[in-house]
Amino acid sequence: SIVLKDVYKEYILGKTKVEALRGVSLEVSKSEIISIIGPSGSGKTTLLNLIGCIDVPTKGEVIIDGENTSTMDDDKLTLIRRHKIGFIFQTFNLIPVLTAYENVEMPLISLGVPKEERHRRVIEMLDKVGLLEFKDHKPDELSGGQRQRVAIARALVINPSIVLADEPTANLDGETGKKIMEIIKTLNEEISTTVIVATHDPRVLQYVERKIYLEDGRIVREE
Amino acid sequence: SIVLKDVYKEYILGKTKVEALRGVSLEVSKSEIISIIGPSGSGKTTLLNLIGCIDVPTKGEVIIDGENTSTMDDDKLTLIRRHKIGFIFQTFNLIPVLTAYENVEMPLISLGVPKEERHRRVIEMLDKVGLLEFKDHKPDELSGGQRQRVAIARALVINPSIVLADEPTANLDGETGKKIMEIIKTLNEEISTTVIVATHDPRVLQYVERKIYLEDGRIVREE
Numbered sequence: 001s002i003v004l005k006d007v008y009k010e011y012i013l014g015k016t017k018v019e020a021l022r023g024v025s026l027e028v029s030k031s032e033i034i035s036i037i038g039p040s041g042s043g044k045t046t047l048l049n050l051i052g053c054i055d056v057p058t059k060g061e062v063i064i065d066g067e068n069t070s071t072m073d074d075d076k077l078t079l080i081r082r083h084k085i086g087f088i089f090q091t092f093n094l095i096p097v098l099t100a101y102e103n104v105e106m107p108l109i110s111l112g113v114p115k116e117e118r119h120r121r122v123i124e125m126l127d128k129v130g131l132l133e134f135k136d137h138k139p140d141e142l143s144g145g146q147r148q149r150v151a152i153a154r155a156l157v158i159n160p161s162i163v164l165a166d167e168p169t170a171n172l173d174g175e176t177g178k179k180i181m182e183i184i185k186t187l188n189e190e191i192s193t194t195v196i197v198a199t200h201d202p203r204v205l206q207y208v209e210r211k212i213y214l215e216d217g218r219i220v221r222e223e
Numbered sequence: 224s225i226v227l228k229d230v231y232k233e234y235i236l237g238k239t240k241v242e243a244l245r246g247v248s249l250e251v252s253k254s255e256i257i258s259i260i261g262p263s264g265s266g267k268t269t270l271l272n273l274i275g276c277i278d279v280p281t282k283g284e285v286i287i288d289g290e291n292t293s294t295m296d297d298d299k300l301t302l303i304r305r306h307k308i309g310f311i312f313q314t315f316n317l318i319p320v321l322t323a324y325e326n327v328e329m330p331l332i333s334l335g336v337p338k339e340e341r342h343r344r345v346i347e348m349l350d351k352v353g354l355l356e357f358k359d360h361k362p363d364e365l366s367g368g369q370r371q372r373v374a375i376a377r378a379l380v381i382n383p384s385i386v387l388a389d390e391p392t393a394n395l396d397g398e399t400g401k402k403i404m405e406i407i408k409t410l411n412e413e414i415s416t417t418v419i420v421a422t423h424d425p426r427v428l429q430y431v432e433r434k435i436y437l438e439d440g441r442i443v444r445e446e
């Protein structure tokens with residue numbers, strides 16, 4: 001489960017202060033599928049980065065499966081990220097010198113998965129997102145939506161217990177976007193993966209059980 | 224006007240050949256607003272890159288306002304891009320060391336616009352896309368949708384005669400996306416700008432007069 005207690009995140013820019021999150025409290029139970037909805041700049045990515053242990057709050061607590069991450073050291077945070085969290089980044093963050101195959105394989109190498117099993121799982125995941133034909137392309141030899149699908153495949157290949165998806169269908173047509181949500185839904189049904197999706201895409205919302213509305217760094221509504 | 228005559232684009236990847244466009248013919252009249260629709264990987268970005276003189280076809284001709292660009296040298300292509308074309312890239316292509324203000328200002332500097340007029344036009348455009356408050360942020364200090372809006376502002380600030388928009392609302396919520404399309408529509412009404420939008424977003428399509436459907440590098444339907 002994931003608990004946020006009165007979380008603040010500030011960025012300092014020269015003399016100005018940007019308050020990206022202002023007192024966010026939230027509870028997400030194991031195997032829930034929820035979405036974070038809100039205007040551009042409202043704090044969705046910042047919120048996901050805190051839950052994903054990529055960043056730490058200025059104030060308040062982020063508690064993942066009973067552990068308070070806001071006071072952990074970098075090594076501990078790295079372990080949580082590597083083992084529990086599949087993060088689909090808004091800007092993909094692919095490694096430019098590696099092929100699609102190698103990008104997807106990387107987290108399995110970090111987890112010490114043996115070579116044969118890595119190969120089987122990477123091929124299966126690339127096939128699921130429709131990229132088998134493009135496995136040897138580097139990111140700059142792929143379309144925008146193909147890069148997005150490499151980022152998705154890389155996040156999901158570890159069978160994570162938490163998926164954080166930052167606008168995962170932004171560059172995908174309706175059909176392909178639906179295929180991705182079906183994969184995520186199946187993960188949720190088969191291994192109880194908790195899913196938090198930041199999205200502007202109304203088609204994603206049909207898969208979501210609870211909606212959290214963010215505006216100017218605050219939760220303004222839940223349904 | 225824009226004319227494509229039997230255009231092919233091939234990429235060579237080691238021993239394999241990727242046929243991104245396979246015999247595309249298209250005519251777009253001055254001040255038309257058209258969209259290119261199609262699945263991820265179908266060739267939309269490749270098509271826009273050819274029209275935008277960022278790349279040249281493997282076969283066939285691209286004719287912009289009566290001039291055949293497929294046989295021009297780089298200097299001539301650069302002149303056309305700088306003076307006529309406002310390109311909103313799918314991957315934004317912002318300069319990381321420049322602020323939002325400076326990124327938007329760059330094309331006006333290239334065109335020799337005097338300092339006072341540059342300032343007035345950059346401020347006006349940043350205001351229109353809702354980013355005035357963020358003008359001194361660098362790209363890594365902006366949200367995904369804010370970066371997208373800097374890319375949009377930079378493309379439109381030159382009052383281009385042709386706008387090529389590659390999924391311009393991918394990272395924007397409905398309200399902000401609508402604001403952007405209104406700006407583009409106004410440009411079309413006031414200075415007869417020709418607009419070609421590659422998009423997956425159904426909300427963009429309400430602004431479009433003609434739809435071109437692309438699949439596997441071919442036009443399969445027009446409406």
Ligand SMILES: Nc1ncnc2c1ncn2[C@@H]1O[C@H](COP(=O)(O)OP(=O)(O)OP(=O)(O)O)[C@@H](O)[C@H]1O
Binds near residue numbers: 171173236
């Ligand atoms: N440099 C390259 N080398 C090899 N193949 C490439 C290269 N660039 C693009 N491709 C391939 O060409 C095809 C068309 O790519 P393009 O970027 O035009 O698609 P798209 O319609 O814009 O897709 P999306 O909606 O995902 O952005 C894709 O299958 C892609 O893998």
Ligand SMILES: Nc1ncnc2c1ncn2[C@@H]1O[C@H](COP(=O)(O)OP(=O)(O)OP(=O)(O)O)[C@@H](O)[C@H]1O
Binds near residue numbers: 042360363364
């Ligand atoms: N490093 C930074 N320095 C200063 N301000 C920042 C920084 N990173 C983000 N911000 C600001 O924090 C606010 C929230 O950003 P965030 O990326 O969380 O928004 P978002 O909801 O994901 O937006 P979008 O839908 O456009 O992706 C924005 O106004 C942004 O400009």
Ligand SMILES: [Mg+2]
Binds near residue numbers: 045090
């Ligand atoms: Mg974001």
Ligand SMILES: [Mg+2]
Binds near residue numbers: 143
């Ligand atoms: Mg594209």
